[in-house]
Amino acid sequence: MNETSATGPQQPSLDPVALLAALAACPTTSFHEAYVAAGIWQFCRDLGLDVRHDPYGNLIATPSHLPPLAAGGAGSSTRAVALVAHMDHPGLEVTGTDPLTGVGLGGIGGITLDAPEPVWFITPTGPVSGRVLGRVAVDGATQLRLEADAPVPVGAFGVWDVGAFREEGDLLYGPAADDLGGCAAILATLAECRRRELPARVVGLFTRAEEVGLVGATLAARQELVPKDTIVISLETSKALPGAEMGGGxxxxxxxASTAFHHEGETLLRRAAARLREANPGVSIQRQLMYGGTCEATAFVAAGYVATGVAFPLGNYHNAGPDGRAAQEYIHRQDLxxxxxxxxxxxxxxxxDGAPDPVEMRLNQRADDLSERLRLTAAGWTVGQGA
Ligand SMILES: [Zn+2]
Known part of the structure; x- marks a missing residue:
């Protein structure tokens, strides 16, 4: 796969790896996305992107040379694109102090808790180190038993203490590649659209509370935060699978895991892949049904949008290391x-507008080339005669 690094496209003007490194310093979990939101907001300002938020705290960013997306496209015949990623990550929230207890937010079941796991509690007065000691069932719900090195109030949130962002070879390790990798990719994409002043209709949508049931995305779709004819592309890190290998692009x-996405959305990505391959025949791009989890495209499909997705193969999904201990997630630099x-x-x-799909072109060309042969051979058939 190293060949990809040698022949891959040049780094965009704004390095998504640097953006990911910066966002990775922001602790986050569902309902507690304020630090990541502030980081993205600041980057938008620095990168020439207009940014606002909806009543639920979902952020929407537009390259500042473009007007905001409006229904009907303000006279444009081209399709708008919304790039969507979520700002939260599985973590925990403190629900009781005597004894110290909490609940998980999002999928943390891959971590066995057979041994105490270090966490940082993020409190209004600063971070406090501590541990998750185990799980207990209380009234049919799972409660976490916690321990902290200083007082921690109810409502504080916790993130796994798995160490700061680091690069090791081609791999990018951090506490929450899911989905800060997607957020970094969107920021870098919009920055490049802004730098080149592309005459495109594009926005970035940074959502909340994905890990507890695609909540921010569902509310964004329900409000029609982007016009209904927008093509939605969900950006996610997703468990590496056969056919979706780390470093394979x-x-x-x-x-x-829930839905098959739209032909129209995939056609756009296929055209994009063909454009990249034209400029760089060695570029690696994969295609797969990523059944390891449900992503925000499903929320938009359910609301009637044309949606599709781009995934970055992910290691240590939801911080579950191979031994069941909490670990850093990782993705491959070149995939990003x-x-x-x-x-x-x-x-x-x-x-x-109306640019052709390479698959459709190939099929039409083949049919044009061979239709005469089919017509001539069918003319000699006796099938159906005298029926
Ligand atoms: Zn996730």
Whole structure:
């Protein structure tokens, strides 16, 4: 897979790895996305992106040379694109102090808790170190037994203390690649659209509370935060699978654990991949149904949008290391970088009204070439005669 690094597209003007490193310093879990939101907000300002938020705290960013997306496209015949990623990550919340107890937010079941797991409690007065000691069933619900080195109030949240972002070879390790990797990819893509002043209709949507049931995305879709004719592309890190290998390139995600996505959305990504391959025949892009989890495209499909996805193969999904201990998640540098190139190409393709789909072109060409042969051979058939 190293060949990808040698032949992959050039880094975008704004390095998504640097963005991921910066966002990885922000502790986050569902309902507690304020630190990541502040980081994204600041980056938007620095990168020339207009940013606002909806009543639920979902952020929406538009390259500042473009008008905000409006229903009907303000006279444009081209499709708008919304790039969606979520700002939260599985973690925990403190629910009682005597004794200290909490609940998990999002999927933390892959961590066995056979041994105490270090966490940081994020309190209004600063971080406090502590541990998750185990799980107990209380009234049919799972409660976490906690321990802290200083007082921690009810409502504080906790993140696994698995160490700061680091690069090791081609791998990018951090506490929450899911989905800060997606957020970094969107910021880098929009920054590149802004830098090149692409005449495209594109926004980034950074949502909340995905890990507890796609809540921010469902509310964004319900409000029609982006017009109903927008093509939604969900950006996610997702458990590496056969056919969606770490370092094999970003994955055109044709579906998730719940839903198969839209042909129209995939066609846009296929056109984008063809555009990249034209400029760089060695580029690696994968295609797979990523059944390891449900992503936000499903929330938009359910609401009637055309949606699709791009995934970055993920190691140590939801911080579960191979031994069941809490560990850093990781993704491959080149998957992220090529992913940004794929998204920029998708935005460019969306701005080309009526551009052909390479598969459709190939099929039509083949039918044109061979139709005469079929017509001539069918003319000699006796099938059906005298019936
Ligand atoms: Zn997740």
């Amino acid at each position: 970003p994955v055109i995600r044709v579906g998730d 970088i090529t992913g940004v190139a794929l998204l920029v190409a998708a935005v460019e393709e969306a701005a080309r």
